[in-house]
Amino acid sequence: MAQFYPGTSQVAQNRRNFCDPEYELEVLREISDEDVVKVLGHRAPGEEYKSVHPPLDEMDEPDDIIRELVEPIDGAKAGDRVRYIQFADSMYFAPAQPFLRARSYVYRYRGIDTGTLSGRQIIEARERDVERISKELLQTEYYDPATSGIRGAGVHGHSLRLDENGMMFDMLRRQVFNKETGKVEMVKDQIGKELDEPVVLGEPLDEETLRAKTTIYRIDGEAYRDDADAVEVLQKIHVTRSNYGYIPK
Amino acid sequence: MDIEIFPHRILGADTTEKLLNDIESLNSVKRTVIQGPRLPPQDAIDRKYGDRRVINVNGEDIELKVKTGRIFVELYEESAIDEIEVICNEHIANGFDINTSRSQYIRKQRTVSDGLKYGENTEIPEELIGLSDQRSQFSENVSIIKKDSIE
Numbered sequence: 447m448a449q450f451y452p453g454t455s456q457v458a459q460n461r462r463n464f465c466d467p468e469y470e471l472e473v474l475r476e477i478s479d480e481d482v483v484k485v486l487g488h489r490a491p492g493e494e495y496k497s498v499h500p501p502l503d504e505m506d507e508p509d510d511i512i513r514e515l516v517e518p519i520d521g522a523k524a525g526d527r528v529r530y531i532q533f534a535d536s537m538y539f540a541p542a543q544p545f546l547r548a549r550s551y552v553y554r555y556r557g558i559d560t561g562t563l564s565g566r567q568i569i570e571a572r573e574r575d576v577e578r579i580s581k582e583l584l585q586t587e588y589y590d591p592a593t594s595g596i597r598g599a600g601v602h603g604h605s606l607r608l609d610e611n612g613m614m615f616d617m618l619r620r621q622v623f624n625k626e627t628g629k630v631e632m633v634k635d636q637i638g639k640e641l642d643e644p645v646v647l648g649e650p651l652d653e654e655t656l657r658a659k660t661t662i663y664r665i666d667g668e669a670y671r672d673d674a675d676a677v678e679v680l681q682k683i684h685v686t687r688s689n690y691g692y693i694p695k
Numbered sequence: 696m697d698i699e700i701f702p703h704r705i706l707g708a709d710t711t712e713k714l715l716n717d718i719e720s721l722n723s724v725k726r727t728v729i730q731g732p733r734l735p736p737q738d739a740i741d742r743k744y745g746d747r748r749v750i751n752v753n754g755e756d757i758e759l760k761v762k763t764g765r766i767f768v769e770l771y772e773e774s775a776i777d778e779i780e781v782i783c784n785e786h787i788a789n790g791f792d793i794n795t796s797r798s799q800y801i802r803k804q805r806t807v808s809d810g811l812k813y814g815e816n817t818e819i820p821e822e823l824i825g826l827s828d829q830r831s832q833f834s835e836n837v838s839i840i841k842k843d844s845i846e
Contacts, residue, residue, distance in 0.1 A: 607764070610707040610789070619735055622744040633740055 450553075453676030455668045460661045464542065464550040464588070471586035475648035482581045484645055485596055487635030488529045488573060495573050497525035519557035521572020528559075531580045532568040532636065533594055534601045536614040539656040539667060540593040546661045547588070555579055565604040566597065584647070587659055591630035592650030595621060598636035612650050621647065697769050697800040698776060700783060703790040705731060706763035710786055712750040714766070717782040719753050723775035724768055728801055728826060731764025760828075767800040801825040 450465035451458055463469045480491045489495070499505065502523050507513060535543045542550075544567040551560045551569055558579070559570040571579060583589055584596075592612040595603065603615035611623050613630070618638040624631050631644040651659070663670035671677060686692055706714070711729065718724055734747050741747060749756050768779065776793060783791050794800075802825035809827070813819060 607703065607705050609705050609762075610710060612704075615705075615732070619740055619744075622740060624744060631744075633744075 450549075451676075452679040453673045455663075455673040455676070456658065457661055457663050457668045458673060458676055460541075460659060461546055464546055464661065465553050467554050471582075471588065473585050474587055474589075474651070475585055477581065477584050477645075477647065479577070479581065481645045482577055482584065484641055485584075485632055485635055486529070486531060486577065486580060487598070487637055487639055488527075488576075495521075495524065495526050498527050499525040501525050519572060519575050520578075521575040522557060524572075524574065526572040526574055528570055529573045529576045530568050530570045530598070531576055531583070531596065532566055532598050532601070533583075533589075534566045534597045534604050534614070535595075536593040536603070536608065537605050537662065537664075538593060538608050538614075539653070539660040539662060539664070540604075540614075541590050541651075541656065541659045541661065542588050542594065543662050566601040590651045590656065591621060591647040592623070593656065596632070596636045598638075600638060612653070623650075696773060696795070697767060697797070698779070699794040699797075699800045700766040700768065700779070701792040701794055702763070702765075702783075702787050703792075706787070707746050708748050708750055708759055711759065711763040712752065714763075714782065714786045715750070715752045717786070718766070718768060718779060721775055721778055723771045723778075725771055726769045726801070726822060726826070728767040729761060729763045729765070730767065731761045733761050734759065769801055 448466070451461040453459075453461075464471075483489065483491045502518055502525070533542070533547065535541075535547075537543075544562045544564065547567040547569075548560050548562045551558060555569075555571070555575075557571055557575060561568045561570075569576070569579065569583075588594075593608070593614055595601070595614055595616055597616070597618075597620065600616075600618045602617055606615040608614055609623075611625075613621070613623050618634060620634040620636070620638060621630050621632050623629075627646075629649050630647045632641070632647055633644045634640050657667055660667065663673070715727065715729070718727060735741055735745065737745075737747065746762070747759065749758050751757070770776070776795070780793060783793070803821075805819065805824055808829060809819065809824070812827070
């Protein structure tokens with residue numbers, strides 16, 4: 447059995463769940479294909495995919511064993527452009543966080559490139575694959591409308607205190623809380639261009655659910671030092687790396 | 696003495712209004728300053744979703760310009776801290792800290808910025824020192840209606 451992450455705490459279990467491609471992520475909300483396209487802002491809904499090369503079938507490719515072994519993803523077959531979606535996750539019990547996103551993406555998706563920074567996490571792939579992946583990320587427990595942000599630019603806010611209604615700070619005000627409906631609406635696309643109609647992202651998860659689903663160790667939640675198993679493995683990695691450069695002698 | 700109320704979440708206008716009304720009603724409170732990030736610009740999004748409004752504290756209308764991140768309170772006597780804690784418990788749902796470690800949280804001395812803004816020789820009443828926004832721009836306080844032209 448694959449070993450994804452050590453530890454006996456709920457946080458460790460959640461991290462294993464995300465990383466395990468066999469684990470089926472819980473679908474928490476419905477977002478239509480059209481809304482995903484609007485949020486991404488790479489093309490207008492209904493517009494044709496732009497391409498950077500002809501479909502692979504029509505191309506005269508050299509003979510290569512790797513080309514025969516690896517089945518291209520749909521976007522690569524059609525010759526789509528490479529596009530992205532980027533998330534910022536609040537430190538206040540957001541369901542996912544950048545390093546976990548990177549680890550789990552590479553376990554779950556093919557044909558992607560992912561980049562990790564302290565406060566944001568980008569995933570790049572061919573356009574139609576980005577749309578498919580984005581839909582999955584937005585509908586499942588990867589995402590919470592209040593503590594996760596879809597932010598292509600202007601990502602600042604992951605370490606700031608939340609607003610009273612639980613929303614993470616966003617200088618471009620893309621995701622806003624509608625007091626009348628109690629739902630979060632996206633009024634701009636991920637880089638801050640205003641949308642004609644707001645996209646409803648659903649209700650924010652309550653604090654209890656967030657604490658149960660989070661993958662972030664926190665002193666006021668589950669502290670990392672209390673998870674003896676995880677600390678032991680970390681120390682082992684640290685020592686073997688420092689002393690022997692991972693070479694067992 | 697000064698204290699700092701540090702809520703664990705940024706407070707909205709409703710909570711700020713209730714909190715300030717109760718704090719200001721205490722006799723041992725001398726003055727109060729709210730500090731925090733500025734409210735976003737007034738546009739269509741702000742009008743529909745924003746939290747900007749005029750709050751009423753002890754009968755005075757106050758236009759909120761910032762979100763309440765911290766509240767500094769100057770007290771005549773230390774015993775008022777307990778009363779303030781009761782008030783905060785009542786209104787702040789997501790937790791708060793009351794910090795007393797510094798001797799002062801509200802500035803009591805005139806600074807060079809004050810001199811530049813109000814004039815070096817202008818007398819500022821003592822109770823107003825430390826209440827102005829240090830980062831405010833000249834254009835926020837002064838409206839130039841018509842420029843004089845030199846002939």
